[in-house]
Amino acid sequence: MLAALARFSVRHRRLMVFGIWIPLLVVIGFASSRTGSDFATEFEIPASESNDVQMLLEANNPDRAGFSGEIVFASPAGVDSDAVRDAMTELFTKVGQVEGVTVTSPYDVEGQINTSRTTAFASIDATIRSQTALITLGEEIRDIGKPYETGDLRIEYGGNIFAGFELPASEAYGLLAAIIILVLAFGSVLAMGLPIGTALVGLGVGASLVTVLSHVLPMPDFTTSLVAMIGLGVGIDYALFIVTRYREGIHHGMSVEDSVVNAVDTSGRAVIFAGITVIISLLGLFVMGLAFARGLAIGAVIGVLVMMIASISLLPALLAMVKHRIDVTSRAALIALSAFVVITFFAVVAESLPLFLAAVASAIVVTLASFVIKPLRKPIPQRARKPKTETFWYRWSRLVQRRPWTSALSATAVLLILGAPLLSIRLGFGDNGNAPESTTVRRAYDMLADGFGPGFNGPLFITVQGDTASDPAALESFVGVVRGVDGIAFAQATPASKDGSLSLVIAYPTTAPQDEATTTLIKTLRNDVIPKTGVQAKVGGFTAAGVDFADVIGSRMPLLFIGVLSLSFLLLMAVFRSLLVPLKAVIMNLLSIGAAYGVIVAIFQWGWGMNLIGVDKAGPIESWAPMMLFAIVFGLSMDYEVFLLSRVREEYLRTGNNAEAVADGLTATARVITAAALIMVCVFAAFVLGYDRQLKLFGLGLALAVFIDATIVRMVLVPATMELLGDRNWWIPKWIDRMLPKIDVEGHNLDPVSDLA
Numbered sequence: 001m002l003a004a005l006a007r008f009s010v011r012h013r014r015l016m017v018f019g020i021w022i023p024l025l026v027v028i029g030f031a032s033s034r035t036g037s038d039f040a041t042e043f044e045i046p047a048s049e050s051n052d053v054q055m056l057l058e059a060n061n062p063d064r065a066g067f068s069g070e071i072v073f074a075s076p077a078g079v080d081s082d083a084v085r086d087a088m089t090e091l092f093t094k095v096g097q098v099e100g101v102t103v104t105s106p107y108d109v110e111g112q113i114n115t116s117r118t119t120a121f122a123s124i125d126a127t128i129r130s131q132t133a134l135i136t137l138g139e140e141i142r143d144i145g146k147p148y149e150t151g152d153l154r155i156e157y158g159g160n161i162f163a164g165f166e167l168p169a170s171e172a173y174g175l176l177a178a179i180i181i182l183v184l185a186f187g188s189v190l191a192m193g194l195p196i197g198t199a200l201v202g203l204g205v206g207a208s209l210v211t212v213l214s215h216v217l218p219m220p221d222f223t224t225s226l227v228a229m230i231g232l233g234v235g236i237d238y239a240l241f242i243v244t245r246y247r248e249g250i251h252h253g254m255s256v257e258d259s260v261v262n263a264v265d266t267s268g269r270a271v272i273f274a275g276i277t278v279i280i281s282l283l284g285l286f287v288m289g290l291a292f293a294r295g296l297a298i299g300a301v302i303g304v305l306v307m308m309i310a311s312i313s314l315l316p317a318l319l320a321m322v323k324h325r326i327d328v329t330s331r332a333a334l335i336a337l338s339a340f341v342v343i344t345f346f347a348v349v350a351e352s353l354p355l356f357l358a359a360v361a362s363a364i365v366v367t368l369a370s371f372v373i374k375p376l377r378k379p380i381p382q383r384a385r386k387p388k389t390e391t392f393w394y395r396w397s398r399l400v401q402r403r404p405w406t407s408a409l410s411a412t413a414v415l416l417i418l419g420a421p422l423l424s425i426r427l428g429f430g431d432n433g434n435a436p437e438s439t440t441v442r443r444a445y446d447m448l449a450d451g452f453g454p455g456f457n458g459p460l461f462i463t464v465q466g467d468t469a470s471d472p473a474a475l476e477s478f479v480g481v482v483r484g485v486d487g488i489a490f491a492q493a494t495p496a497s498k499d500g501s502l503s504l505v506i507a508y509p510t511t512a513p514q515d516e517a518t519t520t521l522i523k524t525l526r527n528d529v530i531p532k533t534g535v536q537a538k539v540g541g542f543t544a545a546g547v548d549f550a551d552v553i554g555s556r557m558p559l560l561f562i563g564v565l566s567l568s569f570l571l572l573m574a575v576f577r578s579l580l581v582p583l584k585a586v587i588m589n590l591l592s593i594g595a596a597y598g599v600i601v602a603i604f605q606w607g608w609g610m611n612l613i614g615v616d617k618a619g620p621i622e623s624w625a626p627m628m629l630f631a632i633v634f635g636l637s638m639d640y641e642v643f644l645l646s647r648v649r650e651e652y653l654r655t656g657n658n659a660e661a662v663a664d665g666l667t668a669t670a671r672v673i674t675a676a677a678l679i680m681v682c683v684f685a686a687f688v689l690g691y692d693r694q695l696k697l698f699g700l701g702l703a704l705a706v707f708i709d710a711t712i713v714r715m716v717l718v719p720a721t722m723e724l725l726g727d728r729n730w731w732i733p734k735w736i737d738r739m740l741p742k743i744d745v746e747g748h749n750l751d752p753v754s755d756l757a
Contacts, residue, residue: 002272002312006264009316010257016317021310025204032208039214039221046289048548049526053540056463057504060497063102064461064504066127067134068542069159071095071103071145072444074119074451075152079106087148091155092122094144098137100127111490111508119451126161138162142440158444158457160542163432172348174229174683178236179341181682185675186247187382189333190326194243194318199235202310206231206303213302219295226296230632231303233683234278234639237676238271238311241643244672246319247326256323260316266650267643268312273575273743274642275308277568278635284564285631288556293627300632329380332370336363393670397663400719407720411712418595418708421602427550428620431457431513434693449512453489458513460522461541462505463496468535469503478535482507485529487521505537513543514619522547550623557627564631565590568638574740575642576649578730584721585641592713593633596705597626604697613688613696622694625701633705636680640714644669648722649730658729662722670715677710 009016045051057064071091075084085107096103106112106120113120124141128134138161149155175196182192207224214223245267249259282304285297319326339362347355370376388394400407433454435442448456462482468474475493482491482505489510496504507525511517522544530537565586572582600621602608607618648665652658684706687699722729 002268003261003265005312006261006268006316007257009264009313010260010320013317013320016313017321021201021205021314025201025208028205028208028212032211035212035215037211037214037224039219039223045545046549046552048545048552049538050540050545050548053461053463053538054545056465056502056538057461057496057540060502061504062127063125064496066100066125067160068126068459069124069138069157069161070121070444070448071124071141071155072119072121072158072447072451073153073155074447075154076118077152078117079113079120080117084153087153088120088122091145091148095124095141098140098144101125101137101141109492109494111492114451116451119447121158121448121452121456124159124161134161154447156444156447157440158432158448159441162444163435163441172344173686173689174232174679176341176345176348177682178232178679179337181675181678182236182240183337185671186243187329188327189329189337190322191243191247192337194315194322194326195236195239198239198310198315198318199232199307201314202235202307203228203231203303205310206306209306210299210302213298217295217298218291219299220292223296223299227299227303229683230278230300231307233636233680234275234304235307235310236679237639238275238307239315240672240676241267241271241669242311242315243319243326248668250324250326256320260319263319264312264316266646270643270646271308271311273571273646274639275304277571277638277642278304280567280571281564281631281635281638284560285627287559287563288553288627293624296628297631327382330370330377331380332366332376334380335376336366339363339366388664388667391667394663394667396670396715397666397719400716401659401662401723404720404723407716408724411716411720412591414712415591415595415708419591419598421598421606422594424605425597425601425626426516426519426605426620427554427623427626428514428519429546429549429622430617430619430693433457433512433514434615434617434619436691439691453508453510454512454515455489455509455518458509458518458543459541460507460509460525460539460544462507462525462530462537462539464493464503464505464535464537465501466536468537469497470500474535475503475505478533478537479505481529481533482525485521485525487511487517487524509543513546514617516620518543519547546623550620553623553627557630560627560630564634568634572638572641573732573736574743576645576730577732577737577740579732579736580725581645581729584718585638585645588713588717589634589637589641589709591717592637592709593630593705595708595712596629596633596701599704600625600697600701603700604693613700614691615693615696619693622697625694625698628698629701629705633702633709636706637709637713640673640677640710641718643673644714644718652730658726659723662719666715666719673710673714677706680706 045054073079073084073088075081077084079085079088089105089107092103092105095101102125104112104123106122112122126134126137128137138157141161142157145155145157178196179192182195183189186192207227210219210224210227213219242263245263246259249262250256254262279301282297282300285293340359343359343362344356347353347359366376432441432445433449435445437443445457448454464475464478468478479491479493482488487510489508491505491507493503493505496502509518509521511521522539525539530539569582569586572585573579576582603610603613604615605618605621610616610618644665647669648661651664652661655661681703684699684702687695688703690696690699
């Protein structure tokens with residue numbers, strides 16, 4: 001079927017490009033622009049004690065059931081001065097008039113003015129549950145407060161209402177990096193342009209389709225960013241492998257049509273099965289039981305599917321149009337590309353549209369000039385192709401294979417050392433103390449920490465039911481017990497229902513929300529202090545919800561691992577007709593991901609070298625990060641596994657010599673796998689350039705995992721272990737072989753035998 005699709009794409013290339021893909025891009029793009037998007041990141045707490053508190057508050061006091069924040073203010077003249085009191089009271093009144101917002105003034109309750117009477121805060125509660133709407137609300141409140149800011153009155157805004165974040169331009173940096181890496185790898189502008197062009201068309205279709213589907217399926221705001229990140233990476237990777245195989249065919253003297261068909265019927269099969277492993281990994285997020293994870297998984301799966309289809313249909317048509325010119329690069333093309341990349345880089349850094357237009361214009365001018373200036377049309381000489389046995393990667397494979405035990409044990413030791421910190425991982429959420437000092441949430445955080453203590457940035461909401469809730473004396477006695485707990489700075493009670501059946505105790509810890517001591521305090525209150533009082537009370541609030549979220553994610557992670565690993569093992573077993581190859585693949589991928597986890601624990605939790613990437617404080621690992629890292633990285637690393645092993649198995653079936661097959665397979669794929677991994681690393685590492693701690697953690701974790709997998713695992717462990725196992729690599733019991741479906745991932749290779757790489 002793939003061969004037939006490839007021949008159709010070659011013989012009807014204009015129809016495929018201009019009659020199918022371009023109209024599809026335009027139609028779906030137009031539909032998405034007309035309908036707009038309906039993305040929404042909803043505040044979601046898994047089933048837990050904090051969720052019970054949330055439900056109680058929603059039923060009895062919705063004002064306390066949404067997001068919260070603080071208006072923190074300070075004055076050297078004292079917050080009790082008439083001028084400050086009048087100004088702030090007026091501000092609180094105006095903010096309280098905003099729909100869905102409740103303000104608790106420090107002048108009306110106890111405990112919200114510090115002992116020196118120079119710093120105070122008003123609590124804000126918003127019934128809004130969507131983080132999208134929350135950004136608009138935060139901006140509206142800050143606009144209300146601007147006229148009241150004077151030299152003697154400092155006002156800052158803290159808490160979840162004001163804690164938005166901005167994604168860095170990782171896709172733009174990734175594209176620029178991909179252009180440079182592919183030109184260096186291929187030595188041809190056209191060979192570079194085809195994977196980039198295919199990925200951009202696929203990304204346009206995939207992102208537009210996800211935008212339209214956001215009206216039908218719940219998806220968080222950053223779904224399109226994830227689709228762009230994964231889609232761009234796999235799209236370039238998949239096209240890269242097919243283009244590489246096409247060029248091999250051309251170099252071996254095959255016709256254009258046969259080269260395209262051969263590339264799609266061999267590397268195209270690997271693309272399909274690699275894509276399936278990515279999809280399996282992403283769909284594993286469904287077992288986490290979180291709506292936002294399901295939305296992200298669906299969006300990312302759509303992006304990967306579109307890229308797979310584009311690689312085996314659009315790309316063959318483009319290759320047929322380019323024909324033998326794929327290796328030809330004129331001086332004008334190289335100059336135009338260089339000017340475009342350099343100017344675009346500065347345009348991205350400066351966020352300047354005029355600079356980007358200048359980059360496009362410069363490329364057009366150089367191209368047009370080539371029609372007049374003949375020397376610009378002169379082709380740049382191609383690099384001489386070395387015999388296969390003289391290439392670096394062939395010699396590297398032979399070096400590893402000559403010392404397989406040393407290579408395997410050394411690589412495993414490095415991975416285990418890197419992964420060792422994982423044993424002490426602590427899941428949780430970083431607080432606003434990690435935000436840059438230029439942000440209002442960080443300044444408000446510091447003002448509260450200096451004036452009251454760090455724990456005032458993360459109050460605990462304790463709901464009280466039963467007789468105690470309606471008995472003032474009993475309630476005050478319970479509050480006294482809470483105040484006396486080691487780790488509680490202050491606590492006070494307030495009614496939470498009109499009929500008196502529910503009261504709310506707001507308790508402020510002495511430690512910051514992200515501190516391990518705060519987590520211990522929450523568990524002490526739940527498991528020890530409250531049960532001893534006999535009061536029907538539960539601990540919730542955003543800080544407690546973060547602890548519960550981490551516990552739920554941690555308990556469900558094994559299900560994600562087991563589900564994804566099992567399905568991937570079965571798929572690889574069917575593809576490669578082996579027991580040991582898929583087993584090794586699963587173990588090695590776990591080692592590489594574990595090593596990446598260990599490094600981020602050492603940096604973000606232990607604080608080793610955190611200042612080098614702009615992180616000020618050590619803290620927990622974001623609860624959602626290991627889940628997303630595993631789902632994305634496992635799928636991508638299995639991509640490289642499928643591409644490498646499919647070529648190795650192809651050579652083994654042709655020659656029957658395991659050692660030669662490993663060396664030849666590595667030689668044929670190592671350069672392209674390295675280029676693909678470098679592109680991924682650049683895309684992911686761009687997140688480290690942002691200011692948000694959790695994005696830095698996510699981006700660095702992804703970049704490290706891909707880098708480790710493409711170097712230590714793919715280039716050392718795989719050839720070493722395959723050498724040690726020899727022909728046993730391809731052993732499978734006959735009864736299992738008969739049960740498995742016949743899946744031909746090697747295709748029908750038409751390549752003439754050649755000793756050139």
